Amino acid sequence: MDWTRPVRAKRWLFLTHRWLGVLLCGFFAMWFVSGIVMMYVGYPQLTEAERTAHLPPLGSGTGLREPDAALAPAGLALVPLAELRLAVASGGHAVYLVRPEGAPPRSPATVIDAATGEVLRAVDAPRALASAAAWAGPGVAADYEGTLQEDAFTHSRGLDMHRPLHRVRLHDADGTVLYVSGTTGEVVRDAPRTERLWGYVGTWIHWLYPLRGNALQPYWSATVNTLAVAGTLAALAGTVVGLQRWRFRGRYRSGARTPYPTPAMRWHHALGLVFSAATIAWIFSGFMSMNPWKLFDSGAPPLNLAALQGGPLAVGPPQGPHPPAASLAALLTPTGGTTRELRWVRATGRTLVLAQPAQGAPEVLDAATAAPTAIDAAALREAIARLVAAPLVRVDTLAHYDLYYYARAPHTMTGAPAKPLPVLRAVFADEHATWVHVDPLTGAVLGRLDGHRRASRWLFAMLHSWDWVPLLERRPLWDAVMLVLGLGGAALSATGMVIGWRRLRRKAGRA
Structure with a gap:
């Protein structure tokens, strides 16, 4: 029997943890600290609540064309539609935003001036500034900062349909930077000063976004995956080694349960045993967030949304195959002109209009009568x-x-x-x-x-x-658990950095 095999295996565990730890302990510390920041400040995004809150009210609809009249010059009046909404969302004017059925999922909407029926194609600097001014409200000055394809706060793939983006800086209390779509003229992202500053020590480094939007872009995914796999192996190897070297019964000659003489090694050993499970879980789950090898893609066919809608959404004249439609004035009356957006949808064979206020759920209106309605539960x-x-x-x-x-x-x-x-x-x-x-x-x-x-x-x-x-609903209990584990992982990583630096310095001195 070869008695050297267990010794060699143990030696390889030591070496794996030692040198992967030297390479990755800085990344571990960065991930833990930035993860704590992300608990309270996330990557800039324009939430639906923020978007509707900043849309100016549509008023009574005076001077605006009805949907069929506005869409007719563009040849979209009788075309099945995937999206139709009306809002003061582009250039400070009320516009219809239209996407025909069958359009690519991430294709931009066609923008039609609701007053003239003109298709608005070019989004220039004045139009971007007008969109930003409508978003910010009266009395807020703005500076136009040009166009860009991508920067530190616009890496999201959901913005691809809007590139190039116009960047506008507001002179408001929050120091907000707005990004305006280069295809529709809508404000598609807001980045207040707080989110930008904390973002650099939070999401930006946590997701390794310094590798995005530059020559390293093709290697970003592979880099994240490689670091996550290596980090998981390092943490697993360290846990096994730590359990092997900890004296659960008895003590070493020094009187301690750990064999390591220096404080950094002792703390690293003890912290590793306490926080190893959380560390492994976080590094491994970070790898899972990348959907490696498409593990979470089932290949299931798309949902039959047409069956749920009960027919295509189309806007036609009052005569012909389409039923009479309520006027804009009638649709805006139930909310007293405070509606921020009208959205036409189909459900269970009926055309409905969702009248969105500044906050909260939309009012559901019948498109033919403008009366408040509800979807039949059985249907x-x-x-x-x-x-x-x-x-x-x-x-x-x-x-x-x-x-x-x-x-x-x-x-x-x-x-x-x-x-x-x-x-x-x-x-x-x-x-x-x-x-x-x-x-x-x-x-x-x-x-x-x-x-x-x-x-x-x-x-x-x-x-x-x-x-x-149950944990999320009992905050600050969730905060306490996450902070203890996060700070413990950061301390574990910091001791690893000290140990790694000392080892590298000794190696350099011998060389």
């Missing part, structure tokens, strides 16, 4: 059953958040979109074990989960953010 359930080509097992009504449908703070990575309650959860008996969440107020699909995505919820979201609803 909605029948339509939901046709979303997936498989038997519908049940439809549950959730009045409270649970492990798979829950809300996070708006600044967090998963804080948008909003998660309204109550919500319907449809469970299907297909091979992908599909769940679909539907808003009973608007008939909109809020999300889809299959077996792969539910696994991602545990391997990424739960392990990385500890978004366990």
Whole structure:
């Protein structure tokens, strides 16, 4: 029997942890510290609540064309539509934003002046400044800072349809920088001074965004994955070594339970045993956030949204195959002219208009009568059953958040979109074990989960953010747990940096 094998294996564990630790302890410390910052300040984003709060009111609709008259010159009056909304969102003017059905998912909307019916194509500096001025409100000066494709706060792929972006700096109390779409003229991101400054020590370095938007862009994903795998191996090896060297019974000759003589080594050993599980969970779940090897892509076919809508959304003249439509004035009357946006949608065979106030849920109006209405519950359930080509097992009504449908703070990575309650959860008996969440107020699909995505919820979201609803609902208990673990991991990493620096200095001295 070869008695040297266990010795060699143990030696390799030591070497793996030692040198991977020397290489990665700085990254570990950076991830822990920046993760603590991200608990309270996230990457800049324009939430739906912020967007609607800054839209000017539409007023009574005087001087604005009806949808069919505005869309007709562009040839969109009778075309099936994927999106149709009206807001003071581009250049300080009321505009219709239209996307035909079948358009690529991330294609920009066509912008039509609601007063003239003119298609607005070029977004120049004056139009961008006008959009920013309407967003900021009266009395706020602004400086135009040019166009850009991408900067430190606009790496999100959701902005690709809006590039190039116009950057405008407001002279407000928050020192806000606005990014205006180069394709639609809408404000698509706001970045207050606080988010920008803390972002550099939070999300920007946590997600290794210095590698984004430059010549290193092609290597960003591979770099993150490699560091995460190496970090997980280093933490696992260190945990095994730490358990082997800790005297749970008896003590070393020094009287301590750890064999290491220097304070840095002793603290690193003890902290490693206490915080190793959290460290491994965080590094591994960070790797899972990258969806390596497409692990969480199930290949499930798309939902049959047409069945839920009950026909295409189209805007036509009062005569012909389309029923008469309520006028803009009638649609704006129920809210007294305070509506920020009108959005036309289809649900269960009906055309509805969502009148969005500055805050809160939209008012659901019948598109033909402008009267407040509600979606028939039975009709909605029948339509939901046709979303997936498989038997519908049940439809549950959730009045409270649970492990798979829950809300996070708006600044967090998963804080948008909003998660309204109550919500319907449809469970299907297909091979992908599909769940679909539907808003009973608007008939909109809020999300889809299959077996792969539910696994991602545990391997990424739960392990990385500890978004366990009973804990989230008992803040500051969640904060206390995260801070203790985060600071413990940072201390573990800091002692590793001291040990690594001393070892490298000794190696250099011998050389």
